[in-house]
Amino acid sequence: MTRHFSRFERSTDLQRRAHRLIPGGAHTYAKGDDQYPVLAPGFIERGAGCHVFDVEGNRYIEYGMGNRAVGLGHGYQPVVEAAMQAMRDGCNFTRPARLEVDCAEAFLDLIGTAEMVKFCKDGSDATSGAVRLARAYTGRDMIACCGDHPFFSTDDWFIGTTAMHAGIPDAIRQLTATFRYNDLESVASLFARYPGRIAALILEPARNEEPRDDFLHEVKRLCHANGALFILDEMITGFRWHARGAQHIYGIEPDLSCFGKALANGFSVSALAGKREYMRLGGLDHIDKPRVFLLSTTHGAETHALAAAIATMRIYRDEPVIAHIERQGSRLAEGVADAARRHGVSAQVATVGRPNCLAYTTFDADGRPSQAFRTLFLQETIRRGVLMPSLVVGYTHDDTAIDETLEAIDGALEIYARALEDGVDRHLVGRPSQLVYRAYNQPPAIAAAVT
Structure with a gap:
């Protein structure tokens, strides 16, 4: 799969402006810069079906679908x-x-x-x-x-x-x-x-x-x-x-x-x-x-x-909306499990939840939940054209989208497996993402988001 550019000049400029004008730089905490890798699209220009296009013009297959607010597809x-x-x-x-x-x-x-x-x-x-x-x-x-x-x-x-x-x-x-x-x-x-x-x-x-x-x-x-x-x-x-x-x-x-x-x-x-x-x-x-x-x-x-x-x-x-998203979610769950087995990371990466509302785990080598490995996984799927803070599908996620997503996940898990061997810091660009519910900000994370 063709990789996307890893530089987001327009997004970086918008992030600087946004953080000056909007507390947190966004109107929903789950959309904040601290929730995503440094190498992530900062702003979305438009959506169509199961795809979104960032301000640089890159196209992504999107999961999460507007934090689960879009069940049918963007611009349906x-x-x-x-x-x-x-x-x-x-x-x-x-x-x-x-x-x-x-x-x-x-x-x-x-x-x-x-x-x-x-x-x-x-x-x-x-x-x-x-x-x-x-x-x-x-x-x-x-x-x-x-x-x-x-x-x-x-x-x-x-x-x-x-x-x-x-x-x-x-x-x-x-x-x-x-x-x-x-x-x-x-x-x-x-x-x-x-x-x-x-x-x-x-x-x-x-x-x-x-x-x-x-x-x-x-x-x-x-x-x-x-x-x-x-x-x-x-x-x-x-x-x-x-x-x-x-x-x-x-x-x-x-x-x-x-x-x-x-x-x-x-x-x-x-x-x-x-x-x-x-x-x-x-x-x-x-x-x-x-x-x-x-x-x-x-x-x-x-x-x-x-x-x-x-x-x-x-x-x-x-229309068979629920049946469709259950079927496509099941394909994703099965595909992730298969890729994780092939790369030897089944203990670290797995889907959780019902097929129509999937999330996933990201554990480190010791079996502990890891924001650093979550960030790496997001980074590598984004590089392969998939934006997936979760694996929540919509009615417009067709078979082609699922196939491309599983290909991207396979490539990302190859990097994940390497990081388990030689350290996540060697593969992650910038700081890890953060939990939303934290009493204090961590200055380096915020600085990385706006510089």
Whole structure:
């Protein structure tokens, strides 16, 4: 496979400008320079299907698909056309648009377990709205979230549980506790430790491991037995595990659930959905409980985004999107395992998770997770025309793209194997990438990103 140029002059110039103007140089931490090798495209100019083109004009097969927000493909025409048609008639009005009702009906009909929905712009607003509803309904102040799942919200109730909690009062931090996935005892112990205080538990239905021993159902049972609500965060699993969400796969009905990411194929739409008993507290009709100020957003119902969501949901309903991404993800998983065996690095590099939402491990020679080896792996796949912070596929990843990706991975693993023998520093250009959740920056990493 032809290698891409390893110099990114335009990106370097943009990085300097970006870091002067934007904290972190990007608007999402996962897209930051500290998450990628020095030899990485700094800025994307455009995308088409499963490909993206950087500002230098290099083309890459992309995985991650906009941090899992793009399920069909970049610039997917039926979705773009629906959004453009709505936009021509105006995108924001003084009163609700008809599309708000149309989208709500389409969403609730597709998901099947919820009775009401409110749309917003990002996942953090949806999960924080769910937390507020749970607190209002139960009259309690504490929230429990799954400590094995990396992100629920930018708001204080969650970020206070991470190492990056500067600016969050300790009193707020004390109102969120964590439990372990597939560890029912850790859930039960929370209710014992904080009797009558926990308003809700929130977790993803699954991530890299499947629920065991009816874990989700048992957590819901414990929640209801202790007067708490059961909330599922389907930002990632929704429109990947199944068109109806992972809750359909696992046969579980949450009290509240949150969707986003691929709901509108990259357009900004997220959703808080749930049973009427809880959702009505944000409405105008109830008189038995105080009103909840729930998700009042000027841009939450922009017509072009809702039109994109309707078009996206229609495609998931009518076309074999999930079957396709499962098949292509399975090919990737099998191909990575085969290449790792050939190069003798099966103990270091392997895929994890369901085929439709793959991640991968990068361990050092001693079997420890290694940011340096992760960075090397990214560097070498980028050099071969593949941008893969994960191996999350979309509907437009065709067989040719998968074949080219596996060829690139094979070449990258050859370098990985050499680095295990003679040291990763001999092959990695520049500093390793960093973990997002860290209390302090490391000056050399930031300096390398902007010089």
